[in-house]
Amino acid sequence: MQTEFTIATQGPGFHDITSAVAAWVQGTGVRGTGLLTLFVRHTSCSLLVQENADPDVRRDLQDFLERIAPRADDPSMRWLRHTTEGPDDMPAHLRAALLPVSLSIPVTDGRLALGTWQGLYLVEHRDAPHRRRVAAHLSP
Amino acid sequence: MQTEFTIATQGPGFHDITSAVAAWVQGTGVRGTGLLTLFVRHTSCSLLVQENADPDVRRDLQDFLERIAPRADDPSMRWLRHTTEGPDDMPAHLRAALLPVSLSIPVTDGRLALGTWQGLYLVEHRDAPHRRRVAAHLSP
Amino acid sequence: MQTEFTIATQGPGFHDITSAVAAWVQGTGVRGTGLLTLFVRHTSCSLLVQENADPDVRRDLQDFLERIAPRADDPSMRWLRHTTEGPDDMPAHLRAALLPVSLSIPVTDGRLALGTWQGLYLVEHRDAPHRRRVAAHLSP
Numbered sequence: 001m002q003t004e005f006t007i008a009t010q011g012p013g014f015h016d017i018t019s020a021v022a023a024w025v026q027g028t029g030v031r032g033t034g035l036l037t038l039f040v041r042h043t044s045c046s047l048l049v050q051e052n053a054d055p056d057v058r059r060d061l062q063d064f065l066e067r068i069a070p071r072a073d074d075p076s077m078r079w080l081r082h083t084t085e086g087p088d089d090m091p092a093h094l095r096a097a098l099l100p101v102s103l104s105i106p107v108t109d110g111r112l113a114l115g116t117w118q119g120l121y122l123v124e125h126r127d128a129p130h131r132r133r134v135a136a137h138l139s140p
Numbered sequence: 141m142q143t144e145f146t147i148a149t150q151g152p153g154f155h156d157i158t159s160a161v162a163a164w165v166q167g168t169g170v171r172g173t174g175l176l177t178l179f180v181r182h183t184s185c186s187l188l189v190q191e192n193a194d195p196d197v198r199r200d201l202q203d204f205l206e207r208i209a210p211r212a213d214d215p216s217m218r219w220l221r222h223t224t225e226g227p228d229d230m231p232a233h234l235r236a237a238l239l240p241v242s243l244s245i246p247v248t249d250g251r252l253a254l255g256t257w258q259g260l261y262l263v264e265h266r267d268a269p270h271r272r273r274v275a276a277h278l279s280p
Numbered sequence: 281m282q283t284e285f286t287i288a289t290q291g292p293g294f295h296d297i298t299s300a301v302a303a304w305v306q307g308t309g310v311r312g313t314g315l316l317t318l319f320v321r322h323t324s325c326s327l328l329v330q331e332n333a334d335p336d337v338r339r340d341l342q343d344f345l346e347r348i349a350p351r352a353d354d355p356s357m358r359w360l361r362h363t364t365e366g367p368d369d370m371p372a373h374l375r376a377a378l379l380p381v382s383l384s385i386p387v388t389d390g391r392l393a394l395g396t397w398q399g400l401y402l403v404e405h406r407d408a409p410h411r412r413r414v415a416a417h418l419s420p
Binding site: 173174175188189190191194196197199200201203204207208238239240243244245246248253254255257258279280 | 281282317319321322323348349359360361362370373374376377378380381382384413415416417419
Binding site for chain 1: 141142177179181182183208209219220221222230233234236237238240241242244273275276277279
């Protein structure tokens with residue numbers, strides 16, 4: 001069984017998709033075990049499993065991404081070649097290389113086997129609004 | 141077929157889970173092909189496939205993680221907001237964002253298709269002892 | 281259904297395996313949905329989904345890898361212990377820890393659900409020529 005999730009984004013940040021994904025898994029009627037795979041169909045945003053409790057964790061993660069792969073208009077990034085799509089584009093590809101493009105999560109007793117503090121996030125790396133598509137596949 | 145592995149950790153470092161995982165795969169009686177998925181149910185430790193020969197490789201990887209995402213009491217990390225859970229907590233989330241939360245490994249002739257030098261590791265990022273749970277799913 | 285792809289590499293860089301992988305998926309005769317998993321059987325090269333349009337994106341990604349995990353003969357890397365296999369070996373393991381070892385991609389209507397700008401790459405991290413093996417598994 002497959003579906004596709006669409007997430008409208010408004011600049012860099014974390015979008016919690018846990019409820020939408022869990023609702024789809026339950027809606028398929030799977031009762032026993034299974035395997036959910038998510039795949040983001042873009043190269044300038046990412047999927048991530050991260051802490052769902054303190055929002056400061058996501059803020060610190062966002063700052064970390066901006067420090068590890070700064071924008072192209074930062075003096076430390078003068079070595080970048082691919083700058084024609086804006087100062088946020090090539091850093092978006094760099095961040096997308098470091099974070100997951102696909103995630104696989106077992107389903108047990110009809111539910112995602114996420115830990116207590118784990119949320120599923122679409123992480124946007126671009127400045128402009130985007131509609132992001134995440135393909136989902138549920139195997140028995 | 142599913143199971144859950146529990147790994148008791150005592151501070152940051154690599155725990156080799158290759159034998160435990162391989163033994164479970166063989167114990168399922170799978171003879172032909174299959175697909176093993178591992179998923180760690182936490183946001184402050186990771187899964188990793190890495191070299192299983194020279195232990196210095198893991199030591200260097202551990203030092204690399206400490207350099208790329210230093211502890212919160214390092215002067216370079218004063219920008220962190222989420223510090224209430226100790227100086228090892230937010231760096232653990234940063235490292236967990238960079239390393240895999242899930243791994244998928246084909247099974248061929250009833251065996252994991254790992255390369256000669258590949259081992260499966262649970263990488264602990266926290267200081268305190270933890271019991272880490274890794275969900276496993278074997279698809280036909 | 282399973283196969284193994286072999287990629288001959290000649291030093292660090294990106295090898296586009298999209299066509300080879302897509303051709304194998306189509307050759308299996310899968311018509312509806314499925315799930316493709318790729319797994320690279322080495323610890324000093326990686327798989328990556330990245331932009332397939334401007335080659336400068338891959339050049340910048342390559343430079344980024346060389347900056348985030350420089351060669352062992354770079355003065356900033358004197359802390360490395362594992363240097364007996366050459367100045368390119370331990371950085372190769374570091375880069376392999378940051379990029380994917382496995383990828384899972386849904387198949388829809390018999391085709392990989394890759395986005396328009398997504399290509400599949402084998403990223404070589406070592407200097408010497410290598411024959412790299414990528415295991416592939418297609419689930420229904």
